[in-house]
Amino acid sequence: xxxxxxxxxxxxxxxxxxxxxxxxxxxxxxxxxxxxxxxxxxxxxxxxxxxxxxxxxxxxxxxxxxxxxxxxxxxxxxxxxxxxxxxxxxxxxxxxxxxxxxxxxxxxxxxxxxxxxxxxxxxxxxxxxxxxxxxxxxxxxxxxxxxxxxxxxxxxxxxxxxxxxxxxxxxxxxxxxxxxxxxxxxxxxxxxxxxxxxxxxxxxxxxxxxxxxxxxxxxxxxxxxxxxxxxxxxxxxxxxxxxxxxxxxxxxxxxxxxxxxxxxxxxxxxxxxxxxxxxxxxxxxxxxxxxxxxxxxxxxxxxxxxxxxxxxxxxxxxxxxxxxxxxxxxxxxxxxxxxxxxxxxxxxxxxxxxxxxxxxxxxxxxxxxxxxxxxxxxxxxxxxxxxxxxxxxxxxxxxxxxxxxxxxxxxxxxxxxxxxxxxxxxxxxxxxxxxxxxxxxxxxxxxxxxxxxxxxxxxxxxxxxxxxxxxxxxxxxxxxxxxxxxxxxxxxxxxxxxxxxxxxxxxxxxxxxxxxxxxxxxxxxxxxxxxxxxxxxxxxxxxxxxxxxxxxxxxxxxxxxxxxxxxxxxxxxxxxxxxxxxxxxxxxxxxxxxxxxx
Numbered sequence: 121x122x123x124x125x126x127x128x129x130x131x132x133x134x135x136x137x138x139x140x141x142x143x144x145x146x147x148x149x150x151x152x153x154x155x156x157x158x159x160x161x162x163x164x165x166x167x168x169x170x171x172x173x174x175x176x177x178x179x180x181x182x183x184x185x186x187x188x189x190x191x192x193x194x195x196x197x198x199x200x201x202x203x204x205x206x207x208x209x210x211x212x213x214x215x216x217x218x219x220x221x222x223x224x225x226x227x228x229x230x231x232x233x234x235x236x237x238x239x240x241x242x243x244x245x246x247x248x249x250x251x252x253x254x255x256x257x258x259x260x261x262x263x264x265x266x267x268x269x270x271x272x273x274x275x276x277x278x279x280x281x282x283x284x285x286x287x288x289x290x291x292x293x294x295x296x297x298x299x300x301x302x303x304x305x306x307x308x309x310x311x312x313x314x315x316x317x318x319x320x321x322x323x324x325x326x327x328x329x330x331x332x333x334x335x336x337x338x339x340x341x342x343x344x345x346x347x348x349x350x351x352x353x354x355x356x357x358x359x360x361x362x363x364x365x366x367x368x369x370x371x372x373x374x375x376x377x378x379x380x381x382x383x384x385x386x387x388x389x390x391x392x393x394x395x396x397x398x399x400x401x402x403x404x405x406x407x408x409x410x411x412x413x414x415x416x417x418x419x420x421x422x423x424x425x426x427x428x429x430x431x432x433x434x435x436x437x438x439x440x441x442x443x444x445x446x447x448x449x450x451x452x453x454x455x456x457x458x459x460x461x462x463x464x465x466x467x468x469x470x471x472x473x474x475x476x477x478x479x480x481x482x483x484x485x486x487x488x489x490x491x492x493x494x495x496x497x498x499x500x501x502x503x504x505x506x507x508x509x510x511x512x513x514x515x516x517x518x519x520x521x522x523x524x525x526x527x528x529x530x531x532x533x534x535x536x537x538x539x540x541x542x543x544x545x546x547x548x549x550x551x552x553x554x555x556x557x558x559x560x561x562x563x564x565x566x567x568x569x570x571x572x573x574x575x576x577x578x579x580x581x582x583x584x585x586x587x588x589x590x591x592x593x594x595x596x597x598x599x600x601x602x603x604x605x606x607x608x609x610x611x612x613x614x615x616x617x618x619x620x621x622x623x624x625x626x627x628x629x630x631x632x633x634x635x636x637x638x639x640x641x642x643x644x645x646x647x648x649x650x651x652x653x654x655x656x657x658x659x660x661x662x663x664x665x666x667x668x669x670x671x672x673x674x675x676x677x678x679x680x681x682x683x684x685x686x687x688x689x690x691x692x693x694x695x696x697x698x699x700x701x702x703x704x705x706x707x708x709x710x711x712x713x714x715x716x717x718x
Contacts, residue, residue, distance in 0.1 A: 140408055167192040170707070170714035178703035179648040181716030184547040187211055188695035190226065190540045190624075190713040193319060194218035195209025197310035198544060199716050201302060208544040208552040209237070209299035212306055213292045216556060217311035221363055222319055223712075224562070225328050226269075226540040226624065229366065229378065230387075231558035232287035234429040235295060236416060236608045238617045240549035245610065245617075247429050249412040250291030251525070251576040251601040252284030256408075257400035260585035262578065262596045270583035274549040277333050280390070282564050282576035284602070285405045286378075288556060293375040294411045301549065305371040312371075315364035315571075318357035324712050326354040328561055328677075336396065338565040362571030373396040374551055379406045386569035394566050400664045412484075418612070419444050419494045425612040428553075428668050430490055431483040434476045435555075435607025435630060441472035443633045444499035445506065451642040456531050456653070459668065459677035464506055465638065466658030466683070469631055470515045471502050473659045478517035481593035482601045488593075492520030510673070511682035538562070539624030543695045545703055545717075551617040553608035577602055607633045621696040623708070628664070631657035634693040641700070647698040648706040655690040658683070 121208035163171070170180050171192070180186070187198035198211035212235070220228030227233070227351075234254040238245050248517045254262075260269065263276045276282055297303055328352045329335060336342040343359070345352055352358055368375040375384060384406045391399040417430035419440025426443055428436030445468040454461040457533065479488055492498055498520050505512065539557035558575040566574045580602035585595040594603045605627040611619035623632040632655065639650035661684045667669040667690075675685050693711040700706040705715025 144524060148634055149232060159270040163192040163644045164196060166197060166716060167360035167714055170716050174200050174648065174707050174714060177648055177652055179599060179646050179698070179706050180463070180715040180717065182703045182705065184703075184718055186545050186697050186715060188543040188697055188705045188707050188713065188715035188716030189215050189219065189425055189697070190711055191219060191222045191322065192712070192714050193310075193314060195714050195716045199718070200310065202546055203718065204302065204543075206302040206307075206546070207299050208546040208550040209295040209546050210302040211546065212542060212552055212554055213296055213300070213304075213307040214310055215544070216288065216292060216554075217308050217367060217544075218314060219540055219556070221311055221315050221360060222322065222575050223325060223540060225325065225326070225558075226538050227288070227556035227558055228560075229289050229570070229572045230563065230568060231556065232284070232575065232577060233291050233363060233556035234433055234435075234604070234606050234608050235552065235554040236428055236610050237295070238551040238610055239299060243615065244611070245416045245427055246412050247416050248294060249414050249429070249432065249601070250287035250294075251432055251604060252287050252575055252602050253405070253409060254284055254578055254581070254596055254598055254602070255399070255401045255405045256576070256598045257402065258596055258598050260596050262706065265580070273579065274334065275397070276579050276583070277560055278337055278565050280392060280394035280399025280401070280564065280566055281397050282578045283391045283399045283401050283566065283574045284577040285401060285409045286387075286575060287409065287411060288622050289370060289375045289378040295311055298691075300666045304374070308367045309373040311363045312367050315360045315367070317690050318359040321352050321354055321355045321356045321358050322712055326352060326356075332562060335562055337565050338567065340390070340569070341562075341565055341573070344567060360571045364571075366570035366572065379409060383568075383570050387574065388569045390574065394564075415473040417490060417494065421447055421637070423613065424618065424641065426609060427612055427638065428607055428609040431480060431488045431603075433599040433604045433606050434480040435605055435633070436609070437480060437490065438472045438476050439607050439609065439634045440494045440603070441475060441499060441502075442468045442630070443637065444496065445471065446638070447496075448503065449506075451638060452632070452644075456639070456643050457674075457682060459674050462663070462674060462678065463511060463681050464658050465635070466656070466663055467506055467512045467515070467602070469634070469658050470512065470661060471505065473627075474515045474517045475520070479520070479593065479664070481603050485597055485600045486593045487522075489520045489522035491612050492522050495521060511681070536675045539626075539693070541608065541624055541630070541693060541695045543620040543622065543697045543705075545620060545697050545699060549617075551610055551620045551697075551699065552604060553610050553620045553622050555608040555622045557606065557624070570668060580604060595689055599703055605629045609633055611637065615667060617699050618695060619698050621694065623692045623694040625690075625692050627659060628657050628690065628692070631655070631659065632694055636694055636696065637675035647696050647704045651694040651696055651706040652689075652709050655692060658691060662686050664688055664690060
């Protein structure tokens, strides 16, 4: 049997642009493949070379700076900022502004983001929480019917009810104020030019539009994505004058132009006027929104510190728990072809997800045992449960050390995978990892008059407020931020950033990031091989195996170990930069992104 490592390089060619989406419960994207030739939309020579390297399983190298993100136009905008002497924070603003235009299904001004930043001058690692907030008028019964029963998922998503207060524009501004040095207004030039002059519709965007049966629910959204009644097609030139005007206002006036005045009024009108499913977002919610700086959450793994975003994200805690439980296991000796290695990884993930469902939520509203959950002694005790020859029959939350005597019920909220990730390192050694989202593909499907889609992040809350009379930590509350699985990560080694990584993918983000770190640290894959490697993910008992890859070779062995398995598309969007004597960048072959630098 060919090894997983040997087949990593071939994976990119095998996948081409593979089954874009997950099963129906996970995404709006179709279960179809797009040939590699269809990927050749107009890009620069350097971007085309980066694509070829990605598909060949080779990292892109650079000496000074690098950007890895989900669309070549966005990457090029960020690289231009770095080339002109801008910081990683400056480049992020330019990248995000373009991403909101060219992949509107995944992120944008109408969504939220988490950012992890290493400041080379101070040696400080910190995080910015730009997660959306529930409107002040929201109640724990926001997603329940008159009888107190949870709404159907799509009944909740499509329309204004699911829209939280966007955080991305304010986060862009706060990051620039803290770490930027370029002129703020100039950072939007590339996005404005693409919006006015037009950009080529990518294969992924075209495929997602044509397959989303909910995208024509509202007039403004329909007019943009189905001009003249026909879905936009790959290679079409698409313009967005309204988005250009929104960016001009933000460039001239800062994020206040988004959170007050005509842009804010347009957002509120779109949310409250969403026919059939209006929301409760108000001008007050927008005016009050702020980004929160929080300490990074770090967990030890081998001789590294794996650091990321704490609550309201479950990303760093759950990734840290998985790796912490594996820290004493010699995965390197077992190798990536070992079913028993995957048993250990899979069951460590299941144990971590049990804790996630019980304890993790917005720590500004409920106490979360952050230190206890990643305490090495606690994780060592949890790891003892893995000392068996078969899959664990059952998993349950543990009892981390905690200074609160509170009883929480388990949460079963769904988190969908349409998100994007940006990794940046600048010439001064500053490093940025940011995961950005509007949640489901095309979010709430509501488009604001300013030319951007609005999120459906509120459906990341539990639809139930209690279970058998016991409160659920991730229930809806006014002003609260819903739990997330986004896991922007900076892996530190010898107190210096070593790996800047993250991915979209809903709650599978956690597995994608943890596995990629194992691929690189334990199994010696280069950063592109580690990103491209076949996925095996276990959250709740079933082992998901990536279809069309060497992961399926382990199907029978994992079943013999007691697992149910599911062969399916696992469309991560990993973007990583390894920092050493040179920079090595990687972009996921499953999506359209590249890594580029100089």
